[in-house]
Amino acid sequence: MTFYTIPEVAQILRCSPRTVHAMIQTQRLPAIIVGKNRYRISQQALHELLHPPKEETP
Numbered sequence: 001m002t003f004y005t006i007p008e009v010a011q012i013l014r015c016s017p018r019t020v021h022a023m024i025q026t027q028r029l030p031a032i033i034v035g036k037n038r039y040r041i042s043q044q045a046l047h048e049l050l051h052p053p054k055e056e057t058p
Contacts, residue, residue, distance in 0.1 A: 001042060001043065001044070002042070002043040003032070003040040003041065003042055003043070004040065004041045004042075004043065004046065005039075005040065005041075006020045006021060006024075006039055006041070009029075009041050009046060012046065020041075021039075023049075024039055024041075028049070029041060029045060029046075029049055030042070030045045031045070
């Protein structure tokens, strides 16, 4: 499984690291804490953020 740092995710999303950190704090982007103020975001979590599951229409 591949994990990314906050700066790497910011570069992929073309936003600031502060924005990525805010997304983690609001639980919009799941992350794993690996140390004091050090986060890792899984490739799957990033993929789900970029490609959310589509809701079925009745």
